[in-house]
Amino acid sequence: MKGVQIFVLFATLILIIFGILVIAFVVYYQRKQFNLEIKQKEEKQEIELEFQRKLLENSMEVQELERRRLAKDLHDEVGALLSVLKMGNNQLVKKVVENEVFSQLAKNNKELIDESISLVRNISKDLVPQTLENFGLLHAIEEFFNKMEKNSDIEFKFLHKNISEKLRFSTKVELSIFRIIQELSNNALKHSDATKIDLILNYEDKTLFLVFADNGKGFSMPLVISNPKNGLGIRNIESRLSIINGTLEVLNPEKGIRYEIEIKDCHEKN
Amino acid sequence: MFESIFKLAFKHPFIALGSLLPLLPFFVALYRRQYFTKSSKWLFIFLIFFMLSDIPLWITAAYKINNLYYSYTRDSSIFIFLASIYLVGLKSIKDRTYLNIAIFLMVMVLVIQLLKITEIGSILWINRLILGGISLFYFFRLLQNPIIKDILRFPFFWFNSGILFYCLSTVMITFFYKFTIKAGNQPESYMFFTMILEYLSVSMFVIFAIGFWNLKNNKKYIN
Numbered sequence: 001m002k003g004v005q006i007f008v009l010f011a012t013l014i015l016i017i018f019g020i021l022v023i024a025f026v027v028y029y030q031r032k033q034f035n036l037e038i039k040q041k042e043e044k045q046e047i048e049l050e051f052q053r054k055l056l057e058n059s060m061e062v063q064e065l066e067r068r069r070l071a072k073d074l075h076d077e078v079g080a081l082l083s084v085l086k087m088g089n090n091q092l093v094k095k096v097v098e099n100e101v102f103s104q105l106a107k108n109n110k111e112l113i114d115e116s117i118s119l120v121r122n123i124s125k126d127l128v129p130q131t132l133e134n135f136g137l138l139h140a141i142e143e144f145f146n147k148m149e150k151n152s153d154i155e156f157k158f159l160h161k162n163i164s165e166k167l168r169f170s171t172k173v174e175l176s177i178f179r180i181i182q183e184l185s186n187n188a189l190k191h192s193d194a195t196k197i198d199l200i201l202n203y204e205d206k207t208l209f210l211v212f213a214d215n216g217k218g219f220s221m222p223l224v225i226s227n228p229k230n231g232l233g234i235r236n237i238e239s240r241l242s243i244i245n246g247t248l249e250v251l252n253p254e255k256g257i258r259y260e261i262e263i264k265d266c267h268e269k270n
Numbered sequence: 271m272f273e274s275i276f277k278l279a280f281k282h283p284f285i286a287l288g289s290l291l292p293l294l295p296f297f298v299a300l301y302r303r304q305y306f307t308k309s310s311k312w313l314f315i316f317l318i319f320f321m322l323s324d325i326p327l328w329i330t331a332a333y334k335i336n337n338l339y340y341s342y343t344r345d346s347s348i349f350i351f352l353a354s355i356y357l358v359g360l361k362s363i364k365d366r367t368y369l370n371i372a373i374f375l376m377v378m379v380l381v382i383q384l385l386k387i388t389e390i391g392s393i394l395w396i397n398r399l400i401l402g403g404i405s406l407f408y409f410f411r412l413l414q415n416p417i418i419k420d421i422l423r424f425p426f427f428w429f430n431s432g433i434l435f436y437c438l439s440t441v442m443i444t445f446f447y448k449f450t451i452k453a454g455n456q457p458e459s460y461m462f463f464t465m466i467l468e469y470l471s472v473s474m475f476v477i478f479a480i481g482f483w484n485l486k487n488n489k490k491y492i493n
Contacts, residue, residue, distance in 0.1 A: 004449040005459060011442040012466070019438040023431045026409045030421045033413065 057172075057243045064175065071127035079120050086113045129178055137174050138165055141181060141199065152189055154214075160201040167203070168269040176240045177210065177263070183233050184212045184259060192216025194256060203266070210261040218257045221250040274332035282461075288468035289324050292317050295479040305485040309358040313429055313478065316351050323347070338453055342391045346380040349397035352433055356404055359426060365411065372400050391452065395444035402437030405430050425488055428481030436474040440467055 089109050096102035132140035138160060145156035168174070181199065188194050194216030202209040224231040234250075241248055246263035279286035299306075299314045306314070323344050330337035353373050360366055376397045382388055408430050418424045443450045443463050450463035 004446060005463075008442050008446045008450055008463075012439055015438045015442060016435070019435045022406070022409070022434065022438075026413060026427070026431075027421055029413055030418065034419065034421075 053242055056239050060176075060240065060243060067127040071124040074120050074127070075124040079117065079124070082113055082117045082120060086110070086117065089113055129175075132174055132178050133171075136165060136168050137177060137201075138163060140174075140178055141201075144178075144182065144185070145199075148185055148189070154189065154194055155196045156185075156199070157197065158199045158201075162203040163201055169208070169266055170269055173208070173244050173263065173266055176244050176246075177208070180210075180237050180240055180261065181212065183237055187233050188214045188216060191219070192256065206264070206266055208261075208263040208266040210263070211258065212261070213253070213256060213258040215256040218252055218255065220252070271329065271332060275328050278328065278332055284465050284468050288471050289321075289328065291472045291475045292321050292324075295475050295482050296321070298479045298482040299485075302482055302485040305488060307425070307485070307488060309355055309426055309429070310482065310485055312355045312358060313481075316348075316355065317478075319351060320348060339390060342383055342394060343380065345394055346376070346383055346397050349401045349437075350376045350380060353401050353404055355429075356408060359408065360411065365407075368407070369404065372404055376400055391444075391447050394447065395441050398437045398441045398444055402434060402441060405434035405437065409434070420487075423484050423487040425481040425484045428477050428484060432474040432477030432481065435477065436470055439470045443467060 089106060093103065093106040093110060096106055129140050129144075131143050141158055145158055148154065149156050169177075185197065188197055192214050194214035196215045198211070198213045200209075200211040221234070224234060234248075238248055240246075241261065241263070244263055245265055246261055249260040249262075251258040251260065296314070296317045299310070299317065303314075327337055327341060327344070330340070350373060353369070353376055356369055357366060360369055379393055379396045382393060383390060412418070412421075412427070412430075418427075421427050443466060449455070449459075451460060451467070453460070
């Protein structure tokens with residue numbers, strides 16, 4: 001009897017150890033499985049994100065190509081037609097010089113044609129920033145700010161550090177930054193009631209820092225983003241930044257608004 | 271009557287502790303009652319059933335009335351009750367069918383005992399083995415479906431662990447019933463093995479208490 005009892009005790013002990021081991025194994029295996037699942041989910045998310053990024057990039061590229069085509073058509077087709085029209089009108093002006101009514105009409109037409117030519121040229125220039133392509137970001141921003149300053153009551157100030165005129169980045173980066181600055185400036189012009197805009201561009205350790213600040217009435221970013229009807233510009237900026245590995249931070253100082261943009265791995269173009 | 275019960279409790283303090291310890295998960299469950307799930311509610315009812323069904327054992331023991339028949343019937347009922355709680359946790363029809371078959375077998379064991387077809391107490395191990403198998407099956411299903419972020423904060427993991435631990439560790443003692451807890455054995459060895467069963471039962475209730483304590487984290491740690 002004693003022998004059986006010892007055996008029972010021993011077997012019970014083994015079963016207790018077995019029970020503990022089973023429980024420990026369940027904990028270990030479940031954690032392992034769960035971590036694996038999380039890892040797989042993260043990988044899937046990353047692939048989806050990358051796919052979305054590529055899709056966005058393509059859509060931006062298509063948008064730029066369309067802009068380019070439109071600018072070319074406007075310049076080459078409409079511009080040429082307007083030039084021919086201008087020449088015809090000039091001849092008409094000479095011929096109807098004796099008739100005061102017709103002469104005045106022809107002069108009016110000439111003014112309208114000149115305005116149209118200038119408008120077509122401006123639109124075409126806005127669609128494809130030639131200065132950006134030919135002379136780089138600094139010139140393009142300066143030119144854009146000068147134009148904005150002429151057409152508004154806002155004072156534009158542009159400071160840059162560690163960026164020379166010769167320093168060029170990839171077309172994608174330069175175009176994105178330029179479009180972002182255009183978007184932010186237009187937003188400030190339309191909604192902020194600002195009188196001053198400051199832009200700082202700094203390049204350090206392959207990272208481009210951009211600070212855009214105005215002294216307007218400011219806005220609440222969460223409020224803007226929560227309303228699907230608003231914030232299209234900001235969403236557009238975020239989309240552009242996601243393509244070039246950039247981040248946007250919107251800060252609310254005492255007055256106005258301050259956007260801080262950081263674009264990492266910004267390689268210089270040789 | 272109370273005097274006799276107290277005397278008995280002081281004579282066998284560990285058995286008394288085994289009867290009182292379900293109060294620990296009971297109070298923890300009460301404290302966490304706002305987080306009750308369907309399964310934890312049933313486990314809470316089980317605790318009440320366990321404690322209430324324990325009272326007649328003390329009374330009969332105090333009056334030196336043979337309560338072996340009642341004790342073993344209660345033992346089998348406890349395992350059927352615990353097995354039924356898994357019906358809440360296992361959702362698939364296939365799993366529930368297996369579980370229903372297992373519960374049916376356990377009920378059969380109880381009926382065999384009630385009708386005294388076999389020697390009373392000699393088939394107590396079957397219900398333990400079946401319930402142990404159910405708890406292992408539950409773990410198997412849990413691992414197949416990794417929906418829990420942190421298993422150590424998942425209450426039913428603790429409930430299942432407690433059940434598995436108790437079933438596995440007591441199966442041999444009940445299987446070799448004739449040499450361990452059969453009435454009429456040498457009092458020392460009978461008390462020794464009864465005490466081991468009480469120790470293991472205490473462990474199960476402590477593990478249940480951990481499970482009830484983690485009820486608060488139930489939703490937070492499930493995907």
